Amino acid sequence: MEFLIEKITTLPDDFDPQRSKALRREEKNAIASFAADGSLVRLWRLRRGNRVVTLGLWRAESEGNVRSLIDQLPLRPWMAIEVFVLEPHSNDPRPSSNEARSTR
Structure with a gap:
């Protein structure tokens, strides 16, 4: 299954800068690991006013x-x-290879 994940990360104003830096480094490593195993497919940034939202396309067996x-x-x-569960759309211009085979 595929999922669109929307996340906003907000650290408190008084958060220790060194801890923030260490956590962000750990986050980057975790994201790389999820990408390597195929769980995380893509990441995007979306600006909403003064906030930055991260959108991610993830794959997993279930929500x-x-x-x-x-x-x-x-x-x-x-x-x-x-978390948004993604389902195929009948008008998708780029069907998956499984769907393309089933229409032949």
Whole structure:
């Protein structure tokens, strides 16, 4: 299954800068690991006013599985997340190879 994850990370104003730097480094490593195993497919930034939202395309067996992966992120305690389950659309101009085979 594929999921669109929207996350906003907000650290408190008085958060220790050294701890922030270390957590962001750990976050980068965790993201690289999820990308390497195919769980994380893409990441984008979306600006909403003065906030930066991260959008991610994730793959997992279920919503519970993708939530478990996100819960492993070092910055998770400071994240607001929304999980959207993605389903194929009948008008998708780029169907998956499985769908293309089934229409032949």
